[in-house]
Amino acid sequence: MLDNILNSVRRGAERVQRRGEEVAQVTRLRVEAFQLGRELDSAYARLGRAYHSGNDIEVLQGVRAEIRRIEEEISARERLITELGGDAHSENNQSSAAATQPAQQTVVPEAGGTAAPSNRPDFTAQPTTPFTGQGASPTVTTTNPVTGSSMTGSVTTGIQGAATEPTIPDAMPRPTHDGNDRQG
Numbered sequence: 001m002l003d004n005i006l007n008s009v010r011r012g013a014e015r016v017q018r019r020g021e022e023v024a025q026v027t028r029l030r031v032e033a034f035q036l037g038r039e040l041d042s043a044y045a046r047l048g049r050a051y052h053s054g055n056d057i058e059v060l061q062g063v064r065a066e067i068r069r070i071e072e073e074i075s076a077r078e079r080l081i082t083e084l085g086g087d088a089h090s091e092n093n094q095s096s097a098a099a100t101q102p103a104q105q106t107v108v109p110e111a112g113g114t115a116a117p118s119n120r121p122d123f124t125a126q127p128t129t130p131f132t133g134q135g136a137s138p139t140v141t142t143t144n145p146v147t148g149s150s151m152t153g154s155v156t157t158g159i160q161g162a163a164t165e166p167t168i169p170d171a172m173p174r175p176t177h178d179g180n181d182r183q184g
Helices: 002-052 058-085 088-101
Strands: 139-143 148-152
Touching: 002 058
Parallel strands: none
Antiparallel strands: 139 148
16 A cells, blocks of 8 residues: 555656656747747848848858758747647647637527627627718717716727727826926
8 A cells, every 4th residue: 555655656756757857848948949039130130231231142141041040940949849748838828718718698589588688799780970971080078987087089980989098198207398307
């Protein structure tokens, strides 16, 4: 009995160790692919500089050959990552995300003959505010029920309530016209 428990623990520890080594290898390969991507970016920058400076075609071909080599190395690393099962984590996330998303709601008549409510928008309906001429843009005023403030905006989509949102200033300090870097 104790031998079975000890063997189970050993097998579990070996499995954890193997998986840890695989994860470490996948991480190393991802870092290499990232570094190769940066190298690829610099090679493209060199190619652009060489092209715009009017270098000979041989120089351009050399840089293009280097770009092809780097792209092949990146794809080789990505193949190894896939073979080692490094993408299983992202695939599991995608499948679990798809499983947690609710199915599209449809209108099902209830026993009384009325249709159950649906949150699905009707994309086949005509716009509620038709345009009345070329360049005409109707306006809509909406009121925020919480703050009581109202917004007026131009409707260009033809969908009711598509008013523009007010501009929210960012927290980045901007220099003023008098040279003072502080805002009021």
